[in-house]
Amino acid sequence: MPRKQSKSSARPLKAIEPTSDAEVTIGVASVTLLVMVLGALSASPVWLLGLLVFLPAAASALCTVRQTKLVSAWTALVVIVTMLVRHGDGRPWLDRILMMLLTLALGAASVYACHRRIRREHEVLRLRSTAAAMQRQIxxxxxxxxxxxxxxxxxxxxxxxxxxxxxxxxxxxxxxxxxxxxxxxxxxxxxxxxxxxxxxxxxxxxxxxxxxxxxxxxxxxxxxxxxxxxxxxxxxxxxxxxxxxxxxxxxxxxxxxxxxxxxxxxxxxxxxxxxxxxxxxxxxxxxxxxxxxxxxxxxxxxxxxxxxxxxxxxxxxxxxxxxxxxxxxxxxxxxxxxxxxxxxxxxxxxxxxxxxxxxxxxxxxxxxxxxxx
Incomplete structure (x- = not known):
């Protein structure tokens, strides 16, 4: 057999680098600040639901499960507090409750989607690792x-x-x-x-x-x-x-x-x-x-x-x-x-x-x- 094999022709396989906690914090803070400014200018909490709900969804696609849970919890907290504090805007309580429940549901769905994504990524990585091992033999x-x-x-x-x-x-x-x-x-x-x-x-x-x-x-x-x-x-x-x-x-x-x-x-x-x-x-x-x-x-x-x-x-x-x-x-x-x-x-x-x-x-x-x- 050949005496030496010093490097592989196969591409190195690496897991996808997760988003850092610092990047998540900066992103959440920036979007939250933007929502607060828009909410104050428009005097309407609709901006909260229209923009903040994107945070858990984005986190489910880019972050770890732990980070997605934190983003979802923060989003739910901001929406719930805002809905309870802004009681003088004439919006019926039923609308407030539905908005809060929708935020919680979207957060839970984002956490579940993040679980599924990471599991698929691990499965793909295992399959590619197996294929790389096969290539080294073939x-x-x-x-x-x-x-x-x-x-x-x-x-x-x-x-x-x-x-x-x-x-x-x-x-x-x-x-x-x-x-x-x-x-x-x-x-x-x-x-x-x-x-x-x-x-x-x-x-x-x-x-x-x-x-x-x-x-x-x-x-x-x-x-x-x-x-x-x-x-x-x-x-x-x-x-x-x-x-x-x-x-x-x-x-x-x-x-x-x-x-x-x-x-x-x-x-x-x-x-x-x-x-x-x-x-x-x-x-x-x-x-x-x-x-x-x-x-x-x-x-x-x-x-x-x-x-x-x-x-x-x-x-x-x-x-x-x-x-x-x-x-x-x-x-x-x-x-x-x-x-x-x-x-x-x-x-x-x-x-x-x-x-x-x-x-x-x-x-x-x-x-x-x-x-x-």
Missing amino acids: LRPLPMITDDVLVDGVYEPVQEDRLVGGDIYDVVVSPWGTRILIGDVQGKGLPAVGAAFAVIGTFRATAHREPTLTALADALDASVVQHNAYAAQTGEDERFVTALIVNIDADEEVQVINCGHIPPQLLRDATVTTPALASGVPLGLAALAAEPATVDWFAFPPGATLLLTTDGLTETRAADGTFYPLAERLTKRVHLSPTDLPRALYDDARAYAGGEDQHDDVAVLSVRRSPYR
Whole structure:
């Protein structure tokens, strides 16, 4: 297994910061003072009911239960005292009593609503914490260091609240070198995530066992076929997965099988080249191919960097509809370290799209050959 995982690609999950007591006090005092001034100017207590009733409702949305109770109690106290003191304004006592009861009812409803809100927030936080723990097991934190390479990168699902998407990656140390997988499941949503889990699980189980990349690719293809068989039984759509399967060992060459995926970019001596690879069919479609998957080789000397990405980056569009020119933008950033390069490309793609929300999952990995090998 990789020797080091120093930081996580998952976003940190934190509970929502509650409103401080000082902020609540200032807010309540300000609104109360405003109501008193308006009440004095208008000589009518209607302002009290019209404005003060918003205080408990606002507190239920922003404050803790204790703070909401205090705000509701203060609101009820101000309204009740005002209704009892202003007995000479000609308003019937029945109206006064109804106003006081309404204030108490709104306060109680606000406290109950605050209870419900906080309980939902805690449930959501627990669910997201569980999802984050799952992501750390499914998509291991980056960077990852082996005897052969340093792998770093960026992983950004299309939906911010979904920690795992249809793009996948993994790094496994095998007896035959460091094996790296990057892939993209057809489609989006939970069905795509299911196919992603199937491929990652098979990769981890077989990368240690299969001595050749072709046998590993066959195992991954079989996992997608099996997943599709189960999906068909439940009425879900079948999926295929584009993938790059990479093997890096002590030799100054890298072995790659391209299963219909975007080819890698090789950064070497301040130049960027795209290795010529035979593009096979995606995982899950091998039965339709005329020939089996083939292994390509190309030079990967010490100090070189291999950039692996999914089409979430390359298919980012500008306002005029043009795709993100990865090779051109990459040439301007060859001076960046492998650790900084993936994030720089991702941020540049977002700026290229004019800051619009991304429309697909994005995974960008930089694979740096150890200079000491």
